[in-house]
Amino acid sequence: MTLLQLTLKNLSRRRVRTALTIMGIGLGIGAVVALLGLAWGLEASWTDAYKVRKTDLVVRRSGGGLIAQPFPDSASEQVAQIPGVSQVASLLTEVLSIESVPMMVVSGRQWQSFLWENLKIVSGRLPTSADEKVVVLGTLAAEMLEKKPGDKITIEIDEFEVVGIADGGAVVENGAIMISLPLLQGVMQKDKMVNFINVRLDPKSRDPHTVSQVIQQHIPGCRVDIAEEVLSQSDGVKTFKAMNWGTSIIALLVGTFGVMNTMFMSVFERTREIGILLALGWKRSRILRMILLESVTLCFAAGIVGIIAGIALLKILTLMPWMQGRIEPQITIELLSLALGLAIAVGVASGLYPALHCTRINPSLAIRQV
């Protein structure tokens, strides 16, 4: 017989109570998995997008949220002049309601820029010129809109023809509508305006940080991010992540108090047994370890339940139309280890006080209790 076996016996005594407690903290852990999976997925999806575009730096106007404010396209020529910059491509990105899909990324891309290079046509073709009134759909966008080459699509009040469907190599690319920049500028009545400049650096050039500082000095009011960091640097995502963490922490705190309550009930009703263990010579430190092991085991089980619940929730969310083509949830080893680590931390935090209470039990008085 080991301490762990004893622990499992103790937990299985009140099966319903144990199960409900596991559900309580398990849902908390599930929320953490789902919320962080989303936040991390959001970042990773965009990082992927910049990777497939082979974009090193992203220039936009400082301030603003997820979708940046527009600025004159003339800035891109200035950026192109800066030493170390090899190629630039301007973008006007809009999130619009397209037909039955409420939020769809429409990506107006500078014609003949590298932004068209990563698009692998799976059916149809690319546009032949900047002013051909056509669009290319990402594979996911085509599914969501239920369109194939030859179909018509309405963006705001203008009608376009779908000429091709392309695999962009990243979920964010595949969830978007690709159109040439001047056409979208026309639709949006934002003539000569863009909101992003994607920059490729000379492979032999100075490091990206130095170049981005030079760009920032040359173009007042702009902000330059290393591509992998664009999203984690954006205020919108920072807020999103802070909210997710906040919600997670509240869920975990609620769960911690639930487990603590269960553990206190459990040790109160076992005062006499703990008195017996002390009488039989158990060291107080062993009693402490037993109670802590109980709460940690409880929370570990809840961690497993929470991971399963969290993954299930993410899978369901991925099926939601507003999620598709925007975020691919990240279910990584890091996330799962974090969830289990948090579960164990909750176990220690919630078991410590009840366990300390047990070490103060007077065995003689405890044994007298009936």
Place this chain on the structure above:
Amino acid sequence: MPSPSAANAPLLEIDDVRREFDDGQVLALRGVNLTIHEGEYVAIMGSSGSGKSTLLSLLGALDTPNSGEIRYRGQSLSSYPDLGQFRAKHLGFIFQSFLLLPTLTALENVLVPMFEMPWSRPERQRRAAELLEAVGMGHRLNHMPEKLSGGERQRVAIARSLANEPSILLADEPTGNLDTQNAAQIMDLLRSVHHQRKNTMILVTHDPAIAKTADRIITMRDGQVVEDTQTHPHTAIS
């Protein structure tokens, strides 16, 4: 008659021990002095509420006195850093209401005190099974306490009290919850344990017939020792 046991070094010395409860409203022990020698079989008698159980708790380091001192082989119990360790090594308890752990089998109950001993798992299993065998419970190793009769439970409790080979056995009315026949069997068992293992036995009882089989009878009243008689000459253990 001079006590023959006086030749032995004292095992337990109780020096003017007082124990009060409820902020001094209850004086459970009002100055108890006793010396118990190695290998003695002592019965403690006295009316209900006279302080017998309180004294036994103090002797067994389950409780601490408000004043006075208890010494084990000359060392004050208050100087032990961990009384749990002291109990595990030197003491075995037997209670009126058995106090087996309800979720554990007979065998597991006997294994519980062995957590504190440096024995291997198979060694523990072997010892526990042997002890249950010795108290006539070899056929009930994997029974839960609730499936055992009172007499059987007390046998398991006796096996458990012997788990770590204690030098002192403390029994608080071990037959109090048993019928006459079972009580007699349990007392026979306890006496044979005492004779075989030569450990010191301190037994609280209401039954004069049981007390008479002890080497020494201590009578308590109102939290004090009022009589201390040697009934059998106690032979020194060298």
